[in-house]
Amino acid sequence: MPRYSRGYDTLEADAWLARRDRRLGTWIRRLGAIEPDPRWRRSFDPVDALARAILYQQLSGKAASTIVSRVEAAIGDTRFHCDTLGRVDDPTLRACGVSGNKTLALRDLAAREARGEIPDLRRMSVMDQDAIVAALVPVRGIGRWTVEMMLMFRLGRPDVLPVDDLGIxxxxxxxxxxDAMPTPRELAARGERWGPFRTHAGLYLWRIADSVNEAKVPTKRSQE
Known part of the structure; x- marks a missing residue:
């Protein structure tokens, strides 16, 4: 059974993309190289990461951070999993600012973890990215995009292209x-030439979009 490493050689990816796509190569030289993400080397709990992704959905970073801090205080822990979430009832979560839908999503996540349905890092290391997506998207409140962000920013899988992402x-x-943005299907076809480094291409495409929008602060794609 193959084991998937976390992260990839970003210099190799730069060279590959520049050879395969001259236009992207020009932007790579203009924007400067993207360094390896330090999160690729950090251990993390997928359940905790998914819980935080649920809490951050549709909120500004500041508002979500405040709610997360309140929930951490309520459970008496900085890590979300089935045991710690089980320490608080629904009214307490609501008092922390967690919506009804998000409360249901957190309960579903905790229940699935308790049943062994959420793979840990060890299990993920021998799962391909499609298998990880298939394992996690059944969780209430977790869509393909959220899992793709984990694959890119936390697991360092090199060949992920979130075709529904508006920034990309x-x-x-x-x-x-x-004249117009490509459809997801058109983007998938356009991205074939970037494999096996579609993750790296996506990182540059976000930077390209931000540079044109003259964003003062780069758009945050994934939460710690």
Whole structure:
């Protein structure tokens, strides 16, 4: 059974993408190289990461951080999993600012962890990315995009392209000087040439979109 490493050689990815796509290569030289993400080397609990992703959904970073801090105080722990979430009832979560839908999502996540349905890091190390997506998207409140962010930013899988992401689609529009953003299907086809480093291409496409929008602060894609 193959074991998947966390992270990849970013310099190799730069060279590969520049050879395969001249337009992207020009932007890579203009923007400067992307360094390896330090999170690729850090251990983390997938259940905790998914719980935080649920709490951050549809909120500003500041508002979500406040709610997360309140929940941490309520459970008496900085790690979310079935045991710690079981320490608080639904009214307490609501008092922390957690919506009804998010409370249901957290309960579903905890129940699935208790049944052994959420793979830990060891199990993920021998699962391909499609298998990880298939294991996690049944969790209430967790969509494919959320899992793709984990694959890219936490697991360091090199060949993930979130075709539904508006920032990446906008980056391709700028890259190709197109009148409109590509559809997800068009983006998937366009991205074939970037494999096996589609993750790295996506990182540059976000930077391209941010640079054109003159964003003062780069858009945050994934929560710690």
């Amino acid at each position: 689609r906008k980056g391709v529009q700028v890259l190709d000087r197109a």
